[in-house]
Amino acid sequence: MTGSDPKARAVRFAAVAAVAVAVLAGCAAQPAENPSGDDQASAPDGPRVAVAYAGGVLVVDGETLEVIDDFPSEEFVRVNSAGDDRHVVVTTSQGFQFLDMREPALTDHVVSAAAAGHVVRHAGRTVLYDDATSDTTVFDTAELARMQGELPEAQVIPGVEAHHGVSVLLEGGEFATTVGDEAGRTGIRVTAADGTEIATSADCPGVHGEGAAQDEALVFGCENGALLYRDGEITKLDAPDEFGRIGNAYATDESPLVVMDYKDDPDAEGYLLTNLALVDTDAKTLETVALPEGVGYTWRGVVRSPSGDALMIGSDGRLHVIAPDTGRITASYDAIEAWQSPTEWQQAHPAIAVTGETIYVTDSANSEIVALDAATGDVVARGDLPEVPNEIAVVE
Structure with missing residues (x-):
């Protein structure tokens, strides 16, 4: 690099x-x-x-x-x-x-x-990014599962200039990482396993977030659309608006379709979003769709289900199932009470996670966690929490 x-x-x-x-x-x-002596966790x-x-x-x-x-x-x-x-x-x-x-x-x-x-x-690796140095630490995910007394050996890929960024290591060894410095973030750079440059783009102001779709197509959000890296080439996908910020990608490696968050008003107050960006990594297209009146969301409120649908906990308190090809809501289920936008991004507000056939949603206002059946939308359990929940993560 x-x-x-x-x-x-x-x-x-x-x-x-x-x-x-x-x-x-x-x-x-x-x-x-492990009392059995077996190092397999x-x-x-x-x-x-x-x-x-x-x-x-x-x-x-x-x-x-x-x-x-x-x-x-x-x-x-x-x-x-x-x-x-x-x-x-x-x-x-x-x-x-x-x-x-x-x-x-x-x-x-x-x-x-x-x-x-x-x-x-991604690709059997767990990748950690340090914003203070832009260094990337890469673990073999299977080795993490087996560790007992110490962390397994890791690969550290030195950064160039510190910025709030992200990196992805692909199956074949290609390394994709964001580019930026203390003045701002501008794009991405992809290198081969030996460090030689494959592709680079500086046409992504405010680059943030990533998603890996089918056939290792990578998407990164920009303030004017998205960057798509696939088969050694970077393609810029322009937003339909002069300001069209994408910050997060909700992707699955089993589909070429990526759902991304989308903001078209730079002066909008709060953190609720009311539009989605839909990227087709095969067709290399980006389009945007508006959610129904009264439905907003934040980056903590969207995941992809095992079936490929997007799942969203809306500001109306309902769990919405969204088709990734059209952005259309195909089903909605009662989950929690309606909620307001946080005033700061760190502030506790509803979050969502999914594993297998169970969807988890937090209710920050009532310090609860709710489990729903992914197939029917039925609430199968509710639990009181001793603290106000913020982010969540699930393991099977």
Whole structure:
């Protein structure tokens, strides 16, 4: 990569991260040794949900919705699935901390990062991005599932200039990463496994977020549309509006269709969005659709279901099923009470997650979590939470 060694360096993180502050180390616990001697970690009995709140993370039983454990941490933390059906990555001011959902235990395995950012799961790898350095740390996801006493060896790909960004490592070794600096973000760069440049584009102001669709087609959001990387080429997909910001992509590797969030008014107050962008990575097209009157959403409120539909928890409190090819709502189900836009993006508001045939929705106003049947939309369980829920992540 430009301005740095193009070859990634291999590192091994210590089992106890020396940089972890007392608030983290004091509440951390090492996973118990497997009494059978088998280093293959077994998955939890049924799904479990990590629920971030102001001051920590709850581990919730995915069937009964009862709280299994409560792990104090910092005032604001974020949670992402590690992709190994065992761990959740908790982002804190110290870096990326691994929460073992099987034990459960908030381990002292921490990948140090001055500004822990995006966590991406793709092609059997778990990718961590540090906004403070633009360094990318890559783990073999299967190795994370098997770890016992220490984090497995990781590949660290040095960054060039620090910015709020994201990286993806493709199956064949191509490395796609955002480009930017302290003045702003401008586009993406894709390199081969040996570091040679394959493609680059600076036509993506405010680049943010990523999604991997079928055949490893990658999409990145811009303030004027999106970038599509496929088969060695980058294509700019223009927004239909002068300002058409896309910040997040909701994709599945089983479909060429990507649902993305969309904002066409730069002066709009609050964080509720009322439009979607639909990208067809085969046809290389982008179109936008408006949601029905009274239905808004935020980036925490959209996921893709196992069937490929988009699932949205709307500001009307209903769970909406959306066809990714047309943006049309095909079904709607009562889930929680109607809610208002947060005034700050960190503020607690409803979030959604899905695994198998169960959809989880949080109700921040009432400190509840709700489970719905993905096939029928029926509410199958409700659970009271001792804290106000913010972000959630689920493991099977």
